[in-house]
Each structure stands twice: as structure tokens, then as C-alpha cells.
Amino acid sequence: MKIGFVQMRPVLGDTAANIKKITSLIEDIGDADLVVLPELCNSGYNFKTGESAFKAAEEVNGSQFIRRLEELCKQFNFHIVSGFNERDNDRLYNTAVLVGPGGYIGKYRKLHLFLNEKDLFAPGDVGLPVFDIGTCKIGMLICFDWIFPEVWRVLALKGADIICHPSNLVIPGLCQRAVPIHAVTNRVFVVTANRIGDEDDLTFTGLSIIADPRGEVLSQASSDREETAAVEVDISKARDKNATARNHLFDDRRPEEYNRINKK
Ligand code: ACM
Numbered sequence: 001m002k003i004g005f006v007q008m009r010p011v012l013g014d015t016a017a018n019i020k021k022i023t024s025l026i027e028d029i030g031d032a033d034l035v036v037l038p039e040l041c042n043s044g045y046n047f048k049t050g051e052s053a054f055k056a057a058e059e060v061n062g063s064q065f066i067r068r069l070e071e072l073c074k075q076f077n078f079h080i081v082s083g084f085n086e087r088d089n090d091r092l093y094n095t096a097v098l099v100g101p102g103g104y105i106g107k108y109r110k111l112h113l114f115l116n117e118k119d120l121f122a123p124g125d126v127g128l129p130v131f132d133i134g135t136c137k138i139g140m141l142i143c144f145d146w147i148f149p150e151v152w153r154v155l156a157l158k159g160a161d162i163i164c165h166p167s168n169l170v171i172p173g174l175c176q177r178a179v180p181i182h183a184v185t186n187r188v189f190v191v192t193a194n195r196i197g198d199e200d201d202l203t204f205t206g207l208s209i210i211a212d213p214r215g216e217v218l219s220q221a222s223s224d225r226e227e228t229a230a231v232e233v234d235i236s237k238a239r240d241k242n243a244t245a246r247n248h249l250f251d252d253r254r255p256e257e258y259n260r261i262n263k264k
Contacts, residue, residue: 001135002031002233007221015058021226040085042056045195092122098133106129108139110145136161150261162235173207180215189210
């Protein structure tokens with residue numbers, strides 16, 4: 001199958017403009033089977049007030065943004081994972097949605113909120129779901145989640161073949177160095193779709209990346225251009241968890257020594 005990303009510069013607070021931009025970039029991507037879009041790409045990122053973040057959010061039910069993703073998935077017969085500023089009654093979540101040709105499938109809500117996100121969003125409360133889309137199993141993480149190795153492992157143990165990682169990264173280069181390592185230690189494919197551009201005091205770092213279970217970088221974007229990429233991958237490589245003839249990534253673990261992980 002072919003997996004890819006859209007790297008873009010969302011417009012803060014303008015869902016219609018973001019839908020238009022995503023539509024035109026996605027038309028570039030050709031015959032991909034799975035496309036990952038950046039974090040909060042329906043709304044932009046750097047909201048100064050809860051009110052402005054709220055105004056730019058949508059509920060999953062009735063979202064014009066998700067309806068457009070559904071249309072694109074149907075038109076191109078692929079799946080999309082996209083960042084989504086999600087309203088749920090009086091709360092906001094920094095969410096990733098999975099959509100396919102048959103419509104909306106499910107969501108993940110960011111567990112580890114970064115800096116001022118803590119003033120705007122509620123922390124994730126839907127765990128770490130893995131979705132079987134037939135051709136592969138998909139897990140999702142969002143941006144700063146990357147720094148917590150626990151979540152990569154949980155998704156791998158739940159059977160994720162591909163970890164889709166919508167992002168708005170601002171710390172230069174660090175995550176992009178870590179992603180191939182997370183791919184190696186869990187033997188999964190990773191697609192990090194980052195954004196570019198500035199919003200007030202924040203500069204987003206681009207360099208979106210696709211890494212394979214051997215840590216090879218299959219594709220990497222520029223730091224400052226809107227662009228797309230898609231690469232052919234063999235999903236069976238994510239299902240072989242043998243590190244050597246006598247070492248299995250999961251079977252050789254020693255969970256009885258890892259109890260500390262379950263405590264704060
Ligand atoms: C981030 O989590 N958006 C850096």
C-alpha cells in the first residue's frame with residue numbers, strides 16, 4: 001500500500017480556507033491509500049483565548065471539515081488521518097480523526113498537551129485506540145505525544161502497523177530524530193505530518209517524515225514549503241517483530257520488571 005502526508009500552513013481560525021488548501025494539496029498526491037494531515041489543520045494552532053479556539057472548533061457530528069474529508073476519501077478511495085480541533089459540549093479536545101471511503105471511522109484525543117494547549121484543551125479521554133481498516137491497523141498520536149515512549153509501545157502491542165502522527169512541531173529537529181527510533185523499537189511504520197509557517201511567537205518546523213520499521217527514512221519534506229509525499233510500503237514488515245533469530249520484540253519483554261511505568 002501507499003502511505004503519505006500533506007505538509008501545509010493552515011490559516012488560523014478559517015476552516016473554509018483550510019478545507020480549500022487541503023483539497024488542492026490532496027489532489028497532488030495521486031494514488032495513495034492513506035494520507036496523514038497535520039495537527040489542528042481545520043483551525044490553526046496558536047489561539048490566544050479559549051473563545052477564539054472555541055469559535056474555530058466543530059463537533060464531529062455535523063462537522064463541515066469531516067464531511068469534506070469523507071468526500072475526498074470517497075473520491076480518491078483512500079483513508080485520511082487528520083488533526084481536528086474538536087468541540088464536545090463545553091470542552092475542546094486536540095483530536096485526530098480517521099476517515100475512509102465509507103465515512104468517519106473513529107478518533108484519538110491527544111493525551112499529552114503541550115505548553116499553552118493546557119489552557120485551551122481537555123486532556124485526551126479515549127485511550128489509545130487502534131483501528132483495523134482491512135489493509136492495515138492504524139494507531140494515532142498527536143505531536144508532543146512523541147516524547148513519551150510508552151504510547152508508541154502501547155499502540156504497537158495493540159497491533160498497530162502504522163502510527164499516524166499529525167503534528168505542529170516547534171522544537172527544531174528533535175522529534176524528527178526520534179521518529180525513526182520509535183519506528184525501530186516498535187517495528188512499525190510512522191507518518192509524521194507536520195505543518196510549516198509562523199503563528200505569532202511560534203515557528204513550525206516542517207520536515208514531515210515517513211519512517212519504516214528498520215528506521216529508514218522513506219520520505220522527508222522541506223522545512224518551509226507546502227508539499228505532499230507518498231511512498232509504497234510492505235505492511236508485512238511491521239508484523240515481523242523478530243529482532244534476531246532468537247529475539248522477539250514483544251515475547252522477550254520483562255514486564256515484571258517494568259511496574260514503575262504504571263505509577264506516576
Ligand atoms: C505540539 O505538541 N504541538 C508541539
